[in-house]
Amino acid sequence: MFEAVPFGLLAAGTVLFVPMGMAGWHLSRNKMLFFSCALFITLAVGVHLTPFFPSISNFLYKPSSISVSSLPTGTTSSSMIRDSCTFSLHSVVMYKSNYSECVDDAIDSNSDSGCKRMSWKWTQSGSVAECGFQKLKKPDVSVLLNGSWVIVAGDSQARLMVVSLLELVMGPEGMKKIRGDLFKRHSDYSTTVDEIGMKLDFMWAPYVRNLTNLMLEFKENKDYPDVILMGAGLWDMLHVNNATEYGISLSALKDLVLALLPVFRNTDSIDKGASESAWIRSRHLFWLGIPALISSMLNTVEKREKMNDVMCNAYDDEVSRTKLLRQSGGPLLKLDIRWLTELCGPQCTVDGMHYDGIVYDAAVQIMLNALLLESNQTR
Structure with a gap:
């Protein structure tokens, strides 16, 4: 959005200062007025037609990067991010448990049977890590x-x-x-x-x-x-x-x-x-x-x-x-x-x-x- 501001200032400066410069070159008043009106009309028409040309619109209105937490619930971007995370839920790896993981499992379950031969976790690639998946425990699930x-x-x-x-x-x-x-x-x-x-x-x-x-x-x-x-x-x-x-x-x-x-x-x-x-x-x-x-x-x-x-x-x-x-x-x-x-x-x-x-x-x-x-x- 803010990328369009310099463009607007440039257009305003063109309409204001170009005719003044022409006057400084001692052009006739009629020629100066004619050029000013033509320039103003051209810019006005251009502004109204810009939305119909995506390449120009995209240049003028580049979306800024928005964090997930700043998006209001129900927005299209929020839905897209949520869907992206939903389809990343299976991005997991499995591996043989080590001693510390067995101890942690036993503590969590209050039983030695908590120690399992295999463990699993979500991958830590950029897009998956940003989703913040967690192994929920009893209080969270409750x-x-x-x-x-x-x-x-x-x-x-x-x-x-x-x-x-x-x-x-x-x-x-x-x-x-x-x-x-x-x-x-x-x-x-x-x-x-x-x-x-x-x-x-x-x-x-x-x-x-x-x-x-x-x-x-x-x-x-x-x-x-x-x-x-x-x-x-x-x-x-x-x-x-x-x-x-x-x-x-x-x-x-x-x-x-x-x-x-x-x-x-x-x-x-x-x-x-x-x-x-x-x-x-x-x-x-x-x-x-x-x-x-x-x-x-x-x-x-x-x-x-x-x-x-x-x-x-x-x-x-x-x-x-x-x-x-x-x-x-x-x-x-x-x-x-x-x-x-x-x-x-x-x-x-x-x-x-x-x-x-x-x-x-x-x-x-x-x-x-x-x-x-x-x-x-x-x-």
């Missing part, structure tokens, strides 16, 4: 999820996400009390963390059609969770093994999710006369990707035959093609478990499908930092 209703729906991968989330919120001792109920085979599980008023429901939903039915229930009951984390694919890959049919199911799911937005948290609590502006569009929707499958470690012949890299790629392609993910313009933000499990590698799994807690811990932290970004909260 504030972030205070009073929230969280739904996690899917297969065993989703159940492992619940374990990591609840360990973070309740601590290892709290998890010991509920682990048996949580891991009842192919069953739902619900709990309330009274300390922060957070309700968490795990829905056993190994097929996409199960997720579709869940979305229909939300629509029928007109009551919607604050956070929805869902994902399915492994069971379909094993028992159906048809990527095209999987894509058709994903398209139906996407249409239902979009139909639920915008929504009220609970329509029964809203006055019937509420204005249209009271509607909100929840963006706390996550898709749990399938893990990297190590065929040689899978425990049945059928799994080794059907759950190979070719089929995994085909299923991932269907997720992208159907535009279910926000990365491709859809409603759900992907938690890329395949990427995280590939980073961790074979040393992090005993069956080629289910991985050590470090993978799901990282995925939970990515989700929580995404919630911070979407909520416009700073740390």
Whole structure:
């Protein structure tokens, strides 16, 4: 903006001093007036036409650099920066833990079991470092999820996400009390963390059609969770093994999710006369990707035959093609478990499908930092 000021001063000086100089050269008054008027009109027309010539406008109005903290919430630049950080959430590295990290983990969890073989962190490249991602601890998570209703729906991968989330919120001792109920085979599980008023429901939903039915229930009951984390694919890959049919199911799911937005948290609590502006569009929707499958470690012949890299790629392609993910313009933000499990590698799994807690811990932290970004909260 300020680059245009010298240009304006130059134009004003031209209109004022050039005619005076001409008068000094003893030109006739009529010629001087004619030149002055012509110059003034030319400059006036030029000023009005400048916006229609981008190259000139860009030269005159160069945007200044603005820090993230100085941007008001809701501005276009702020949204662009937030989206950039959202899509940098998976910029992590994994490495073998050292002694000090094991000690820190044990202190944080009040248990020797806190020491893990692998550790992870966000990369410190310029753009990622500027986003300020942090591994949130219990006090921060308690504030972030205070009073929230969280739904996690899917297969065993989703159940492992619940374990990591609840360990973070309740601590290892709290998890010991509920682990048996949580891991009842192919069953739902619900709990309330009274300390922060957070309700968490795990829905056993190994097929996409199960997720579709869940979305229909939300629509029928007109009551919607604050956070929805869902994902399915492994069971379909094993028992159906048809990527095209999987894509058709994903398209139906996407249409239902979009139909639920915008929504009220609970329509029964809203006055019937509420204005249209009271509607909100929840963006706390996550898709749990399938893990990297190590065929040689899978425990049945059928799994080794059907759950190979070719089929995994085909299923991932269907997720992208159907535009279910926000990365491709859809409603759900992907938690890329395949990427995280590939980073961790074979040393992090005993069956080629289910991985050590470090993978799901990282995925939970990515989700929580995404919630911070979407909520416009700073740390």
